[in-house]
Amino acid sequence: MTYTLSSFTALGLLALTASGYAIATIGMKLASGGISTLSLFVIAGGLLLAVAMEIILLRIGNMSLVYLGIVVAETVLVLAYAHSVGHGLNLIQMFGAGLVLIGVVLLGAHA
Numbered sequence: 001m002t003y004t005l006s007s008f009t010a011l012g013l014l015a016l017t018a019s020g021y022a023i024a025t026i027g028m029k030l031a032s033g034g035i036s037t038l039s040l041f042v043i044a045g046g047l048l049l050a051v052a053m054e055i056i057l058l059r060i061g062n063m064s065l066v067y068l069g070i071v072v073a074e075t076v077l078v079l080a081y082a083h084s085v086g087h088g089l090n091l092i093q094m095f096g097a098g099l100v101l102i103g104v105v106l107l108g109a110h111a
Helices: 007-032 037-060 063-084 091-109
Strands: none
Touching: 007 037, 007 063, 037 063, 063 091
């Protein structure tokens, strides 16, 4: 079954999917200091959100483009979180991350 959604709705679903994965990553960071009930709930909640939104996205979009979009959005979200908790990147690492993101965008433009 194929569905059609507006670009705005698709971008919203993409953002929710990436947010779910980023939330799960934050839960994993919490668990790295010791597994707790909170960390497990954060991980599970993030993954449930990501999976639910991703299934909808895969019904309406090209798989390659969907995954490229998720990777870019999740990367930006996780890097922003890392910076906010004092795990930022130095200048060379930021340059490298920028090149990776540019590469993903270029791949997406030709997919």
